[in-house]
Amino acid sequence: MSDLERVIETLRAAPSVAVLAHVSPDTDSIGATLGAALALREAGKVTGVYNADPLPPELLSLPGASDLRREVQSGQTYACYLVLDTSNLERTGGLLSGRPAGAVVLNVDHHASNSRFGDVNWVEPEASSAGEMVYRILRRGGFPIGKTVATNLYAAILADTGSFQYGNATPESLRVAADLVECGAAVEDVARWLFGSRDPREWHLLSEALASLRLSRDGRVAWIEVTCAAQSRAGLGLEVSEDFVNYVRAIRGVEIAIAFKEVSPTTLKVSFRSRGGLDVTRLAGRFGGGGHRNAAGCTLSGELAEARTRVLEAAEAYLISEWGMRNAD
């Protein structure tokens, strides 16, 4: 029996399922969570929907988003815990801590770095998104895919493929998206929620971030900063800054784009983006982080200026090591 089949068998047998995903949730994790939960509920199961962190505002409109809870009520237990898009146990934000002995943890993820913390681990780095993996569970398992399920899964795939711009926009992910549209996915609504409903204050924060743009002398590394001061001037937190780093990657000639984001004056989130074969998980991994080949991140302690120096040195060293490899091609 394949891991996918084991996941399906467990879900079929379970009378109750908690669906959850990683902290600092993104569109894929939430779209996959809500899509799976709505389909399992439709199939007659008791479902709970969880994320330890609050949702970024653009995800509040996804169907079923109001069902999400930040923690599992004490005493509330499930036969099965379906963990999506989450590379290790820490990133569940403690949501599995109260599970009963005998509950089955299903770990369904597309991060190559996944630590295989589940009782069943279906890890598929080739999948575009957790949303695509949920689709395959539902289709193969004969679960219903109605309009609200399709809308969530479509949003998940759209987001993790960068609106079908990245290398993970495979024939398979495009076929899955097409099938979801046939199932009634609300294409225009999703585009409006994700890309057409920004708070003007977000653009104030973005404009400060873009004003901080710097490039390395050769123009291959570029970075921006989102400081605590800028966040308080805009009256917004970091959760609205997830895609700011993509503006840096959009610059001609930039191979590694970085956003330094202050959580506090002594804690920094760092986002990395690259294109093609350049693997920024190798860079994020040096600082205890992870992610995908072209989109990764880490958290650092220390002041921004000092941490920035360390990260930029590592980025330069990584590029030099890559160029060495390319010369040998």
Ligand SMILES: [Mn+2]
């Ligand atoms: Mn994902």
